[in-house]
Amino acid sequence: MYRTRGTFSQDLKDANTTLGAYLRSTFPNLKPIQADYKARADVLAVDSAGASPTMIGTAVDLIPRLIAEPEELPDSAAQLFPFNGGYHEELAALVALANDPDRETQARAAWGLALCVSAFRAGAAVAPRIPELVRAREFSASLMMTEAPPEAVGELTALRGLIEERLMSRLEPPTVFGPLFDLSRPGDGQRIAAEADLISDGTLVDVKSNLAPKTKAGDRPDVLKPEHVHQLLGYALLDYSDAYEIRRLAIYSARYGTLTDWPLDRVAETAAGRPVDLAAERQRVWDLMQEDIEFV
Numbered sequence: 001m002y003r004t005r006g007t008f009s010q011d012l013k014d015a016n017t018t019l020g021a022y023l024r025s026t027f028p029n030l031k032p033i034q035a036d037y038k039a040r041a042d043v044l045a046v047d048s049a050g051a052s053p054t055m056i057g058t059a060v061d062l063i064p065r066l067i068a069e070p071e072e073l074p075d076s077a078a079q080l081f082p083f084n085g086g087y088h089e090e091l092a093a094l095v096a097l098a099n100d101p102d103r104e105t106q107a108r109a110a111w112g113l114a115l116c117v118s119a120f121r122a123g124a125a126v127a128p129r130i131p132e133l134v135r136a137r138e139f140s141a142s143l144m145m146t147e148a149p150p151e152a153v154g155e156l157t158a159l160r161g162l163i164e165e166r167l168m169s170r171l172e173p174p175t176v177f178g179p180l181f182d183l184s185r186p187g188d189g190q191r192i193a194a195e196a197d198l199i200s201d202g203t204l205v206d207v208k209s210n211l212a213p214k215t216k217a218g219d220r221p222d223v224l225k226p227e228h229v230h231q232l233l234g235y236a237l238l239d240y241s242d243a244y245e246i247r248r249l250a251i252y253s254a255r256y257g258t259l260t261d262w263p264l265d266r267v268a269e270t271a272a273g274r275p276v277d278l279a280a281e282r283q284r285v286w287d288l289m290q291e292d293i294e295f296v
Contacts, residue, residue, distance in 0.1 A: 002291040008184070008194035008234060012227050016296055018288050019192075023230040026281070027271035030226045033262070037224035037251070042258045044220045046159050048211055051152035057209040059114035059156055060254045061197055063163050064207065065177040066098045066110065075178050076195075077116035080130065087134050091116065093141035105145075107156035112144030159209070162257040170259055172201035181238035183289055191289045196235045203248040203261060204235055211255055222256045229271060236264055237278070237285045 003018045004011055011017040015024055048056075062074055073091050081087045097109035119130035133139040148156070176199045184194035197207045208228065212220045232249040239246055250261035268276040 001294045002191070002289050003294045003296050004192055005296055006193060008192055008238070009231075011192070012231055012234065014296070018291075019234060019285070022285065022288060023234055027230060027233055027268070029271050029273040030229050032270050033229055033267060034224045034226075036262075037260055038221070040258070040260050041222035041253070042256045044212075044222070044255060045162060045257045046155060046255045047220070049151035049154050051149060051155050053209070053211065055111065055114055055118065056152065056155055056159070058117050059110040059152075060159055060163070060209045061207050062113055062117065063098075063110055063156075063160050064167060064171075064198060066095065066113075067164065067168055068171070068175065069177065070095065070099045072177075074113055074117060076120045077113055080116055080120040081134055084134065086137070087139060090139055090141045090144075094144055097141065097145065103157045103160070104153055106160060107153045108145045108148045109141075110156055110160070111148035111152050112141070115144065115147060159254050162254065163252075166257045167205075167207075167252050167259055170200075171198075175200040176244065179244060181235065182240040182243070183238060183286070191293065192238075194235065194238055199244045199246060202245050203250050204232060204244070204246045204264075205250045205252055205259070205261075206232055206235075207252045207254060209254040222253050222258065224251065229267065233268060233271065236268075237282050240282050240286045242279075242282070 003016060005014060005017055008019065011019040012023070014020045065072065065074065073088065073095060077091055078088060091113070094109045094112050097105050098113065100106055100109070116130055119127040124131040130139065133143070177197070179196050179199050181194055183189065183191040196204060198205050206228065212223045214220055228251060232251070236246045236249065247264055248261050249264050249267050250259055252259045265276065265278065268278060268281070
């Protein structure tokens with residue numbers, strides 16, 4: 001029985017799901033990777049000013065794509081109302097504002113787009129405000145530009161500057177934003193919702209905006225959580241057909257401005273504590289996900 005909560009991010013957190021259990025049992029040896037990450041980490045560059053960390057994280061995930069593809073609508077935001085032309089026109093206006101030369105304008109637009117993405121991910125029952133505005137024909141780019149609190153504007157302005165300096169300059173073509181995988185593409189064959197941040201020339205990059213807890217000394221050294229490693233490995237194994245030719249895994253830690261990467265095979269073998277046949281593990285994941293589905 002393939003047990004799932006419906007999304008890969010939720011399954012990662014739940015050892016009772018099929019993928020959650022598989023990743024924990026197959027790749028338990030994470031401390032060497034965490035130690036390597038710690039040794040290569042930078043100091044905190046952008047602290048929290050009090051903005052919602054969830055919303056900041058959603059906006060930060062959007063920023064690289066907004067920079068690289070300034071005319072493309074973020075998929076998750078567009079899917080909230082896929083056939084509503086007026087809504088899409090206002091989204092397009094927000095995307096244009098996200099690339100305005102003015103830094104505050106960029107930040108406010110990214111926050112507005114993040115609100116739309118969050119509404120899609122949560123569903124109208126949980127996050128009804130954006131859907132209600134659209135249905136009342138009151139949704140507009142100008143209104144969304146007023147939504148970001150001052151602390152969010154400050155954080156996003158600083159975070160975007162780091163992204164431009166320390167991430168975008170290291171991306172190589174071909175770069176795919178929001179890649180989906182064989183069993184996460186919408187359609188009859190979809191078994192789970194799973195969308196990575198980006199893949200650049202065979203490097204799978206996950207963008208994190210986590211803020212590490214303070215130590216007794218009062219600083220916040222960056223940390224790599226076990227679920228971060230499992231997330232990268234899981235995405236790589238969901239690519240059953242090897243369509244993206246993923247050969248390296250990377251974390252971009254947005255608040256620290258650090259891009260840390262490793263060869264995929266090295267991460268897999270270190271975490272497993274043994275040699276790993278990646279093709280065989282992809283087949284194993286595929287087979288597990290073909291079993292009768294049970295939502296937990």
